[in-house]
Amino acid sequence: MLQTEYEFTLPMGYADGEGALHREGVMRLATAADEILPLKDPRVQSNEAYLLLILLSRVVTRLGAVSQINPKVMEGLYAADLAYLQDFYNHINRNGKASLEAVCPKCAHEFEVESNGTGG
Numbered sequence: 001m002l003q004t005e006y007e008f009t010l011p012m013g014y015a016d017g018e019g020a021l022h023r024e025g026v027m028r029l030a031t032a033a034d035e036i037l038p039l040k041d042p043r044v045q046s047n048e049a050y051l052l053l054i055l056l057s058r059v060v061t062r063l064g065a066v067s068q069i070n071p072k073v074m075e076g077l078y079a080a081d082l083a084y085l086q087d088f089y090n091h092i093n094r095n096g097k098a099s100l101e102a103v104c105p106k107c108a109h110e111f112e113v114e115s116n117g118t119g120g
Contacts, residue, residue, distance in 0.1 A: 004029045005061065006092050010081040014063055014073065022064025027085070030093050034058045043071070056085050 005028045013023035038044055038054040053074040060069045074082070103110050 006088070008085070008088055010063075010077075011084050012078045012081050014066065014077055014081065016066060016076075020065070022066055025063040026061045027059050027088060027092065028061050030055070030059050030089070052082070052086060056082075056089065059089065060085065 005026050008025050008027060010023045010025065013021040015021055034055060038051055038058070041050070041054055043050045044054060050071070053071045057069050057071045057074050060074075063069055063073065066073060077085070
């Protein structure tokens with residue numbers, strides 16, 4: 001069965017309006033619509049950098065106890081968390097799994113390391 005959702009832990013965490021910190025979340029694999037439809041958004045047309053915020057708000061399905069994930073939530077992330085989510089998005093959507101290629105520094109054996117989605 002194809003895995004379409006992956007758990008992650010943000011390195012720093014999203015602080016909501018009441019000061020609660022949310023670090024645990026779930027991201028799903030992106031669809032073609034997730035990558036195409038935000039291009040029509042006026043915020044993206046006026047500022048290309050906003051594409052990442054809209055895209056992540058579409059594929060992050062859970063972030064702690066935050067009831068609704070939207071671009072405003074993504075705007076509130078620390079830069080380290082935004083970079084982490086972008087990297088996590090690229091990893092899971094590249095090959096459908098959260099793994100990294102690694103090379104043993106002693107014997108040069110190449111292998112994959114499964115990411116546990118833990119930031120930091």
